[in-house]
Amino acid sequence: MRYRKLVAVGILCVLPTSSACGPENDTGDPVSGLPAYTVTTEVTIDSPVFSRAKRAGKLVIGSKEDQPYLATVDADGGRSGFDIEVAKMVAADLGFSADQIEFRTVRTDTRESAIVRGDVDLYVGTYTMNAERMKKVDFAGPYHMAGADLLVRMTEMHIDGPRALKGKKVCSASGSTSLQEIKKPNYGAVAVELPSYPACVRQLLDEKVDAVTTDDAILMGYAAQHLLKTRIVGAPFTREPYGIGMKKGDQALRRAVNDALEVHRDNGDIKRAFLATLGRSGSPYAKPPPLERYP
16 A cells, blocks of 8 residues: 655644644544544555545445444434544545545444445444454454453342353344354353344343343443443453454455554554543553454
8 A cells, every 4th residue: 555644734823722733633632532533645555445435535434323432323413432433543544534434324233245235345333353254254453352241230239240141131232243152052041132232221221131242342331321220240251353344355455454453553543542432431441452464
């Protein structure tokens, strides 16, 4: 990938106290704590997906819209959260500004088909990299390591880990790796499958299920939303490396996205984005594992 960084030639400061004139402008928004991402110019990638996106003048990225601190949509259609920030930083390195990203909501159980059909160019949305999915799509990453955990009601003291789930109703979203995990007979749980995690959380609050299981990063957002009503057990029982999904066989695009993730991991952007989003719910930052640069 060949590129030349976009250089600002000047900034007009109307007020002496304008944040545009201060040093914070080089690292991001001093209020939200989110980093800023410089858009790379003259990017050349021998990729059919990238070439189509450049011709269209936009990068289509699939994401979630209902995961607090990870990916949510406000009343004006704006998206925010950790995964949204990862999408923006990668897009910037591919030559696309934030306003050149078209986010599309994709359900958990239709991610592979959306990528295969070309409905999205990339998918960034708590997407665990695993061998089964790699039969259909390629991944860049991981950019974050999560782990399946349990969300329970604050008054529930008997569930202290996955081994305490025998006979308990445990809810998760269709197509999730956590759902497949909790269905294993060694847990003895009664799996409840619903279309989304918010639906599961509502069932938990209504005392229709005993626990919700998914990645701890997702659960932390819901726990923050329902303070004093829910808690996270804090006993992860899987490893869930989050990656960015794309069309299988597009090696050039995969290399470019991995390069972008490496840059933003090393310069601290991923950490700053995490602390400004998921970190607000008390989740500590942990440096992601090495990138998987497979052939």
